[in-house]
Amino acid sequence: MAELTIAASEGITPQQNAPLLEVKDLKTYFPIKSGLFNRTVGYVKAVDGISLTLQAGETFGLVGESGSGKSTVGRSIIRLTEKTSGEVLYKGNDLYNMPEKELRHLRPKMQLIFQDPYSSLNPRVRVGDAIGEALLNHGLAPKEETRDRVLDVLQACGLSSYHIDRFPHEFSGGQRQRIGIARALILNPDLIIADEPVSALDVSIQAQIINLFRKLQMTRGLTYLFISHDLSVVEHLCSRIGVMYLGTMMETAPRDELFTHPLHPYTKALLSAVPVPIPRLKRERIVLKGDIPNPANPPAGCKFHTRCPYATDICRQLVPEFRHMGSEHYVACHLV
Amino acid sequence: MSSITGGLADTKQTAASPIRSSLWRQAFRRLRKNKLAMAGLAFIVFMFLVCFFGPLFSPYANNKINPAIMNQAPSFKHWLGTDLLGRDVLTRLLQAGRISLTVGIASMIISVIIGSILGAVAAYYRGIVDQIIMRIADLLLTIPSLPILFILGALLSEWKVPVEYRMYIVMLMLSFVGWPGLARLVRSQMLTIREREYMQAAIVLGLNDRRKLFNHMIPNIVPLLIVISTLSIGGAILSESVLSFFGLGVMPPTPTWGNMIDAANNLIDFEQHPWLWIPPGVAIFTTVIAINIFGDGLRDVLDPKQKK
Ligand SMILES: Nc1ncnc2c1ncn2[C@@H]1O[C@H](COP(=O)(O)OP(=O)(O)O)[C@@H](O)[C@H]1O
Ligand code: SF4
Ligand SMILES: [Mg+2]
Numbered sequence: 001m002a003e004l005t006i007a008a009s010e011g012i013t014p015q016q017n018a019p020l021l022e023v024k025d026l027k028t029y030f031p032i033k034s035g036l037f038n039r040t041v042g043y044v045k046a047v048d049g050i051s052l053t054l055q056a057g058e059t060f061g062l063v064g065e066s067g068s069g070k071s072t073v074g075r076s077i078i079r080l081t082e083k084t085s086g087e088v089l090y091k092g093n094d095l096y097n098m099p100e101k102e103l104r105h106l107r108p109k110m111q112l113i114f115q116d117p118y119s120s121l122n123p124r125v126r127v128g129d130a131i132g133e134a135l136l137n138h139g140l141a142p143k144e145e146t147r148d149r150v151l152d153v154l155q156a157c158g159l160s161s162y163h164i165d166r167f168p169h170e171f172s173g174g175q176r177q178r179i180g181i182a183r184a185l186i187l188n189p190d191l192i193i194a195d196e197p198v199s200a201l202d203v204s205i206q207a208q209i210i211n212l213f214r215k216l217q218m219t220r221g222l223t224y225l226f227i228s229h230d231l232s233v234v235e236h237l238c239s240r241i242g243v244m245y246l247g248t249m250m251e252t253a254p255r256d257e258l259f260t261h262p263l264h265p266y267t268k269a270l271l272s273a274v275p276v277p278i279p280r281l282k283r284e285r286i287v288l289k290g291d292i293p294n295p296a297n298p299p300a301g302c303k304f305h306t307r308c309p310y311a312t313d314i315c316r317q318l319v320p321e322f323r324h325m326g327s328e329h330y331v332a333c334h335l336v
Numbered sequence: 337m338s339s340i341t342g343g344l345a346d347t348k349q350t351a352a353s354p355i356r357s358s359l360w361r362q363a364f365r366r367l368r369k370n371k372l373a374m375a376g377l378a379f380i381v382f383m384f385l386v387c388f389f390g391p392l393f394s395p396y397a398n399n400k401i402n403p404a405i406m407n408q409a410p411s412f413k414h415w416l417g418t419d420l421l422g423r424d425v426l427t428r429l430l431q432a433g434r435i436s437l438t439v440g441i442a443s444m445i446i447s448v449i450i451g452s453i454l455g456a457v458a459a460y461y462r463g464i465v466d467q468i469i470m471r472i473a474d475l476l477l478t479i480p481s482l483p484i485l486f487i488l489g490a491l492l493s494e495w496k497v498p499v500e501y502r503m504y505i506v507m508l509m510l511s512f513v514g515w516p517g518l519a520r521l522v523r524s525q526m527l528t529i530r531e532r533e534y535m536q537a538a539i540v541l542g543l544n545d546r547r548k549l550f551n552h553m554i555p556n557i558v559p560l561l562i563v564i565s566t567l568s569i570g571g572a573i574l575s576e577s578v579l580s581f582f583g584l585g586v587m588p589p590t591p592t593w594g595n596m597i598d599a600a601n602n603l604i605d606f607e608q609h610p611w612l613w614i615p616p617g618v619a620i621f622t623t624v625i626a627i628n629i630f631g632d633g634l635r636d637v638l639d640p641k642q643k644k
Pocket of ligand 2: 305308
């Protein structure tokens, strides 16, 4: 298996000491077309300058309300959606600056788990084929071995061997998400981006899938970029958490630091919405007023000022810097 | 294409993992339970057998003119009577069925081939190629097809195309008006499927273009194509009948259901010799209905999400 792993990353030269993933000032804008000639009249600034570094084995949770650009960050990292500017480095190699073919060979190393376990599986492809086809297509395993590899990964994901010949419509949402995870896992990826993998599932099933993610992380030392709109989902899974709002990172901190000493008003608001079984910390209840503004026309200054209970004049004019507050805690707010 | 479950399952079959039938077999099983669709299919098969083999058992030669027995009402000798040239109507009806069914199916096959290729090319290359193909298709789609067919038919008569070739030319004419709808369908279906999340998953997995096309896109288009092709046979048979009825399609003496009805194009024949037009009319009507019922049944059955 070791040599197969090398074969997959052939073509790129991993830089010594380079982090597994480095995102520098990533921007992804979607043009808004309108009128008779389909002219571009503006841009949806879905991702507006995100930087982030993931070391191998790390689990990073990306949270924020729906529409804050989390999915677009994940998709832009793996070039499922083309970025507008910035850099994405995988082991020091620029993913946006390599030939199509090389990128395709690198793809198995970076896998995405989709939010919707229904539409992300082809209804006409058997589970075994869906899971094993990439292995075959990349020549990562000989054909005779593929079936065993599929059976292994099915078991690792809590599915049964007889599921191999079934079609997706015969499974429940939770089982389908397990299939999606198995499809990614069989490729021995370095990085797994999970885009709200449980938000389409029943609450009772969510915990099972999160536990699966955690088990796989512990047994295989996976690196996660785990996206969620719900802080309580990433709480038990991620060692570091980033809070996004309107395409911008507002705060990143190690998990415990973030939960015990949130600095950004937006983070505090999100935290106060998380139900706490034991009131281990007194949280002021901050209710966010209004909706998330239109990312095509974000507020000037601090993007959060239209909803921030502490906003002052400076907030409306000046963009707060993303500052290091010590112990790996970064925040973008004039108040702190 | 390489299949893990199919190929390898054969050797490793156990009680716990029996080979599960393919989606096609499951669909076929559901089809067999759909009584209406099966009745439609049975009728189509019956029509085929009777039209293609029936004339072999007829004592009357096709197109044999016999003025002595013209316009006879149905009898034991001539089950459906004779026409105004003394030909046996039943024998002609079956001969006509051969032509009408052949024209319908052949023109469907040609339009499916042209439509699928052009639709797929448009969806794949997009841009200017897409624009050109689709503008032509749109143009043909916006003009109702019957007027186009009438004009083409009139031109053929003007150019004095030999009667024996007209059947083939009618096939091409029907394909000419049939392909744009299919091209549009295939193109939009390909574009829809390309946006599906499982195609995005295929990109993330780094599958090559061939695998994406043959294992993911085509299998999702083929069922719809089968349904539409089946239904379009009915449409083609109808169009051919209308054309031939107006003397712009297949010409006598080659019989088709359409030009047989044309034999009763005056009030006297219409009223006094109903055996001239009722049999071909019923044949067209029942065949087209049977094809449509069967096509609808196929549509219901080819969706893998459907159980039972
Ligand atoms: N393909 C796209 N085309 C245009 N706008 C898009 C596209 N994808 C996302 N957006 C817009 O970008 C913003 C961020 O979307 P998304 O990344 O899906 O947010 P999140 O995952 O946090 O809910 C939204 O306003 C959304 O409407
Ligand atoms: S910068 Fe101002 S508006 Fe923005 S979060 Fe801080 S206090 Fe609120
Ligand atoms: Mg999202």
